[in-house]
Amino acid sequence: MIIKSPRDNYDIVIVGGGMVGGTFAVTLSETLKDKGLKILVVETNAPLTRKQSQVGFDSRSTALSFGSKKILNDSSIWLEVGKKAEPIRNIIVSDKGRFGRTKISSEEQNLEALGFVVENKDLVLTLNNRLSSSRTIDYFTEAKISSVSPRANGMKFDISTDESSWSVSSALLVLAEGGRSSVCEKLGIARTHQDYKQHAIVTNVAFENGHAGNAFERFTDTGPLAVLPLRKFKTENRCSVVWSVNYHESDHILTLNQEALRNKLQDSFGHRLGRIVKVGKLDCFPLRLSVAREQIRPGIVLLGNVAHTLHPVAGQGMNLALRDMEALVKSIGKGIEEGSSCGDMRVLQRYLEKQADDHYEIIMLTDRLVSLFSSSATTNVMARKFGLLSLELFPSLRKTFARKAMGLV
Numbered sequence: 001m002i003i004k005s006p007r008d009n010y011d012i013v014i015v016g017g018g019m020v021g022g023t024f025a026v027t028l029s030e031t032l033k034d035k036g037l038k039i040l041v042v043e044t045n046a047p048l049t050r051k052q053s054q055v056g057f058d059s060r061s062t063a064l065s066f067g068s069k070k071i072l073n074d075s076s077i078w079l080e081v082g083k084k085a086e087p088i089r090n091i092i093v094s095d096k097g098r099f100g101r102t103k104i105s106s107e108e109q110n111l112e113a114l115g116f117v118v119e120n121k122d123l124v125l126t127l128n129n130r131l132s133s134s135r136t137i138d139y140f141t142e143a144k145i146s147s148v149s150p151r152a153n154g155m156k157f158d159i160s161t162d163e164s165s166w167s168v169s170s171a172l173l174v175l176a177e178g179g180r181s182s183v184c185e186k187l188g189i190a191r192t193h194q195d196y197k198q199h200a201i202v203t204n205v206a207f208e209n210g211h212a213g214n215a216f217e218r219f220t221d222t223g224p225l226a227v228l229p230l231r232k233f234k235t236e237n238r239c240s241v242v243w244s245v246n247y248h249e250s251d252h253i254l255t256l257n258q259e260a261l262r263n264k265l266q267d268s269f270g271h272r273l274g275r276i277v278k279v280g281k282l283d284c285f286p287l288r289l290s291v292a293r294e295q296i297r298p299g300i301v302l303l304g305n306v307a308h309t310l311h312p313v314a315g316q317g318m319n320l321a322l323r324d325m326e327a328l329v330k331s332i333g334k335g336i337e338e339g340s341s342c343g344d345m346r347v348l349q350r351y352l353e354k355q356a357d358d359h360y361e362i363i364m365l366t367d368r369l370v371s372l373f374s375s376s377a378t379t380n381v382m383a384r385k386f387g388l389l390s391l392e393l394f395p396s397l398r399k400t401f402a403r404k405a406m407g408l409v
């Protein structure tokens, strides 16, 4: 429920009620509802209104794997979000101007879909509504943590709004504030960065033909281009585009007029979905790998972009965060049964041990894909050809690769 002032003490306080923090809060309260946990979510933004979340042509979206859908299903978040999600039936991977292409299909994997494209505002609105109507979660918006320090059994911090400030303590502080965490800075939690010197240009595009559930990952000399199926807007055949290009190229793209933009995108993507009829509003994000050097401390755990911010080439940031979140909820539940406090290092260590390999694999996979698919160096071109050809020729390899990407391994 929305609150005007927090209590003095909670079991778990979540800083950031965005896609990761909001999902974690709802999943935690659903899964451990019989444990009587006192949960607080602190969020700087006001909840999204229905009007703000109305469908328009422009909107950001996220591709969720089949495994992520299962996680969201367990907390019944999917009940709402799933109604508006667009299924991905096939993923077609190709290399611009070169031989080599492979198709991964849901039919071959015996699944209804390989994944789903969700508009971020649909997920955020569902989460905001769940947090606002929850009887077990205190939802404190337009508020932030102004100071933080460890105490004997957990953390102590001040929460402030424009009008007032409160001193609060909790056994566990979950940091889900996104890529720029002011609480991590206050605590001196350092990060390792790798700048890819690329920007993601994100936009929605209307094509002459419908996408028929196909998602495309196309590798070009300037960087990877992803085209994801979206639900129609009025009569327009909409797709979401994530176009990763170097800084120089993105500066140029951002100055193009509508016609020049359509031509440039058409040249990179080709005519798989016919003519490009319209390109929507462009957003631009700098791309880098940024990983917190400490994922846990006594009474603290990092989730989502605070923990690891990845390049979107493999669409894995949110999917990895959802698996982390599921593992953390399980470890907290087990800890409570064993009589441990939520912020006990045994609970957090167990979570990290469960997820460490997943973190490593996804970070390495994403990083390798960026270098492999953002270069026209001969060795990389040959490796791409070999990779795509191997996937095309060997169904068992394709299956293993697909199951990993779908979060089912």
Ligand SMILES: Cc1cc2nc3c(=O)[nH]c(=O)nc-3n(C[C@H](O)[C@H](O)[C@H](O)COP(=O)(O)OP(=O)(O)OC[C@H]3O[C@@H](n4cnc5c(N)ncnc54)[C@H](O)[C@@H]3O)c2cc1C
Pocket: 015, 016, 017, 018, 019, 020, 021, 042, 043, 044, 045, 061, 062, 063, 064, 143, 144, 145, 176, 177, 178, 179, 180, 182, 183, 200, 202, 242, 285, 303, 304, 305, 306, 312, 315, 316, 317, 318, 319, 320, 321
């Ligand atoms: C171009 C692009 C495409 C992507 N595509 C995909 C994809 O297809 N699939 C996929 O799995 N991932 C994808 N990702 C990654 C995905 O977007 C992120 O993993 C996800 O947004 C992380 O969510 P988050 O909640 O951690 O952070 P955010 O979404 O940044 O949320 C942080 C929240 O914390 C709040 N906040 C910030 N500071 C404070 C504070 N001090 N106090 C309180 N609240 C605070 C903010 O208001 C916000 O609500 C993509 C990323 C990019 C850039």
